[in-house]
Amino acid sequence: MASKFKTGDRVIVLAGRDKGKRGQITKMLPKEERAVVSGVNVVKRHRKPSQAAPQGGIDEMEAPIHLSNLALEDPKDGNATRVGFKFQDDGRKVRVAKRSGEVIDG
Secondary structure (H helix, E strand, O other), X not given: OOOOOOOOOEEEEOOXXXXXXXXXXXXXXXXXXXXXXXXXXXXXXXXXXXXXXXXXXXXXXXXXXXXXXXXXXXXXXXXXXXXXXXXXXXXXXEEEEOOOOXXXXX
């Protein structure tokens, strides 16, 4: 089955502590059904001193978020939308926003 989300898509978080935040998908993890979204699900990691970082310290990074907690942003009005698939006249399969009927990629 084709993926409803792709790297570079604008998404809205539907559930969790970052509910309502918007961001862009920077990395997809299809086997885990997760995605890394810029500015969303930021966590702090404590790092021990090492050769690369002799100081060590606390790093902030974006953790992956489950795809069920994300919704695609409608290209027409910017609200959350579900994703459908449609075949165009030339035979290509494209993603379509269920809310407005707009073609997402193509």
